Amino acid sequence: MARSALLNVMVQAALKAGKSLSRDFGEVQNLQVSVKGPGDFVSQADFKAQKIIHDELLKARPTYGFLGEESEEIKGTDGAHRWIVDPLDGTTNFLHGIPMFSVSIALERNGEIVGAVVFNPATDELYTAERGGGAFLNDRRLRVASRRVLSDCVIGCGVPHLGRGNHGKFLVELRHVMGEVAGIRRIGSAALDLAYVAAGRFDGFWEVGLSPWDMAAGILLVREAGGFVSDFNGGTDMLGTSSIICGNEHIQKALAEVVKRPIPTK
Ligand code: 2AM
Ligand code: CA
Ligand code: CA
Ligand code: CA
Known part of the structure; x- marks a missing residue:
């Protein structure tokens, strides 16, 4: 499986954020948690992970736009590209000690999604895809299930x-x-x-x-x-x-x- 340089940037950002989430998951009871709305929580772990991803991605491509759950959208100077990021998808699971959460990073080009990384740090499962290049779980090529009924x-x-x-x-x-x-x-x-x-x-x-x-x-x-x-x-x-x-x-x-x-x- 050959990854493009750009996908590698996304993978590195997801792995680095995943490390931060794993550390915080180990001490979840000490995390500062705030409430955005009824039943809608956000923690220091979400903010830390988003900052890591933001910094990694914008270091590599400073002109791209950035849409992340935990901040205002940043319009890039490059009109074509935008990162779409959820630093911690499954915050409720995370805060309850349930190891089912993920980092999600997508790259959009002219309104089309062309790159994707989803990483579950608790199971070390790294899902990647590039448009036209197939989807992978770690090194294994993925195929949707074939059941018809x-x-x-x-x-x-x-x-x-x-x-x-x-x-x-x-x-x-x-x-x-x-x-x-x-x-x-x-x-x-x-x-x-x-x-x-x-x-x-x-x-x-x-x-x-x-x-x-x-x-x-x-x-x-x-x-x-x-x-x-x-x-x-x-x-x-x-x-x-x-x-x-x-x-x-x-x-x-x-x-x-x-x-x-x-x-x-x-
Ligand atoms: P989150 O953990 O990043 O907020 C699950 O159905 C999806 O809904 C998850 O992707 C989760 O993302 C999101 N979610 C969880 N609680 C939510 C809430 N109270 N309001 C809106 N979205 C929520
Ligand atoms: Ca949320
Ligand atoms: Ca989410
Ligand atoms: Ca989230």
Whole structure:
């Protein structure tokens, strides 16, 4: 697997941030935590990891724009490129001592995602992709699962958060999907959910209410592993609509049909 210099910059930034997160994960009870909104926490670990990533990426490419969860967007002087970064995806897991969280870094060029890194420091799993170059888990090339029938499938999802999203609508989606698939899973890190689809661990995934930094890298991972990704309108404006449905060609289509099934009138 040959990585471009640019992808290597992203990998180094993710590994360095991952080291910082691992240290903080070991002493999670001593971390300073603040509340952004109901059920929405951020810690010193998030801020430290974002600073590491920001500094590494901008040292290598000072003219690129930078969109990270924990700071105001920085418009680059280079109009074409933008980093999209979630320094810690799965903060709630992290703060509860659950080793299911990730660093997510994407590179966008002229509005298209062309590079992706998702790293889970707790399992040392490094997911990478470049547009046209395939997706990898460490050194292994990834391929989405090949199951074609929903009743054989394990499907990942996100659950709306306290005070956010349409809880009633989600329950309808869940009920419909539950009636069709072998099993449903919820990790709590959308970037990892998407990496799991790329790795063929999940057959599909859907979530509404995501931010660009939750999905940007994962979208490229899924596509480069041969998967299909759409928004809830059937288009590809996932970042603009905050919604995503993915899987292999067959499961993506079947899952979209089930998730969007109308709410029963009685
Ligand atoms: P985070 O840990 O970076 O905030 C899981 O469904 C996704 O939702 C994760 O990517 C998580 O990202 C995000 N998330 C978790 N709690 C949230 C909240 N209270 N409001 C908005 N997004 C949240
Ligand atoms: Ca957050
Ligand atoms: Ca996130
Ligand atoms: Ca985050």
